[in-house]
Amino acid sequence: MPLVLVSIILGPLGNVFLGKAMKGIGPVTSARILDLVPIASRVLASGYIWLGIACLLGFFIVHMLLLTWADYSYVQPATSLSYLSISVLSYLLLGEILSPLRWLGVTVICLGVFLVGRTSPSTTGAPSRA
Amino acid sequence: MREVVLFFLIVVAGTGGELCVSRAMKSIGEVHDFSPKSVLSFVLQSLRLPWMWLGIALMSLGFFSLLAILSFQEVSFVVPVSALSYAAGAFGAKAFLGERINGNRWIGIAVVCIGVTIVWWSRK
Numbered sequence: 290m291p292l293v294l295v296s297i298i299l300g301p302l303g304n305v306f307l308g309k310a311m312k313g314i315g316p317v318t319s320a321r322i323l324d325l326v327p328i329a330s331r332v333l334a335s336g337y338i339w340l341g342i343a344c345l346l347g348f349f350i351v352h353m354l355l356l357t358w359a360d361y362s363y364v365q366p367a368t369s370l371s372y373l374s375i376s377v378l379s380y381l382l383l384g385e386i387l388s389p390l391r392w393l394g395v396t397v398i399c400l401g402v403f404l405v406g407r408t409s410p411s412t413t414g415a416p417s418r419a
Numbered sequence: 420m421r422e423v424v425l426f427f428l429i430v431v432a433g434t435g436g437e438l439c440v441s442r443a444m445k446s447i448g449e450v451h452d453f454s455p456k457s458v459l460s461f462v463l464q465s466l467r468l469p470w471m472w473l474g475i476a477l478m479s480l481g482f483f484s485l486l487a488i489l490s491f492q493e494v495s496f497v498v499p500v501s502a503l504s505y506a507a508g509a510f511g512a513k514a515f516l517g518e519r520i521n522g523n524r525w526i527g528i529a530v531v532c533i534g535v536t537i538v539w540w541s542r543k
Contacts, residue, residue, distance in 0.1 A: 301498070307486060308494035316491040318421070332486065372499055379495035387495050387541075394537030395495075398502045401534055404527030405505055 292355050293367045300348035300368075301375035305382050306341030312383075313337065365406030369399045422542075425488040426500060433481030434507040438515050439474030445516070446470070499538045505531045 311317075314331050332338055355364050376395050379385040387395075443465055450461055465471050488497050506528050512518040 304489075304498050305494055308489045308497075311486055311490040314490055317487045318491075372502065375498045376495050379493065383494060385493045385495045391495065391499075391538055391541035394534045394539075394541060395499050397534030397537060398499050398531055399534075401527050401530030401532075402502065402505065404530055405524055407523065407527070 292351055293359075293364070296348055296351045296355060296368060297371045297374050298378075299344050299351060301371050301378050303341045303344030303348055304375060305378045306337045306344060308379070308383060310335040310337035310341060362406060366403045367406075369402035369406060372399045372402065422488060422492065425484045426503070428484035429481050429488070429501050430503045430507050432477045432484065433501075434504050434511055436474045436477030436479075436481060437508065438511045439470045439477060441474075441512075441516060443468040443470035443474060493543070496538065496542060500535050502531050503535050 310332065313335060314328060317325075317328055319325070352364070352368075372395050376387055376392065380387055446468065447461065447464055450457075485497070485501070509520050509524065509528050513520050
């Protein structure tokens, strides 16, 4: 259970750091390679980007560890809560103000992801061993 | 418009990449031995598959698109909308990997899409 909690916090935290890093770089509006090169070098020099990537890697490892002993149909619905935690973390760490409409949408997404995960993880006919 | 293109890349390239990696993994077969030596040989084996490289390229494109959209949109908007990947994943898995998606899963995906629509309305 603590590992599930870690994965629900770590993944969204990674995205929050990526968001913080990219807001510091400023809007990327051009898709021209020549314009993207200097932006890429600034992105790579940002500490928050690496912090975000580290969190996402940590999330990935925790997720894999969880799946070695827990059923996918338990892990996936549990991680649906990460959509709520990303909202709370963006409010607390980035000062984003979420409208009631956005909270409603996020709650509905959590419910949907929960329902998706409650179905069988193997559907190709092979007997499920999860 | 810029947002629509970037979300399209996040969802379609990201999910497409995962499907390619999944296809590569399935062709290697199930992994039962987790000793460092066999994990290493598994990784080397996967890197010889074109599907793996296509998957990595598409997932990278999805990740860079995520970074680009985060440069001007809120995290609390971008991450929930990218949950559309569940819908793309289901359609892709059905078409590309021949997986059967049962009724309950379609209901969950429909609920995710309703949630994404509501979050989209909250766009600033």
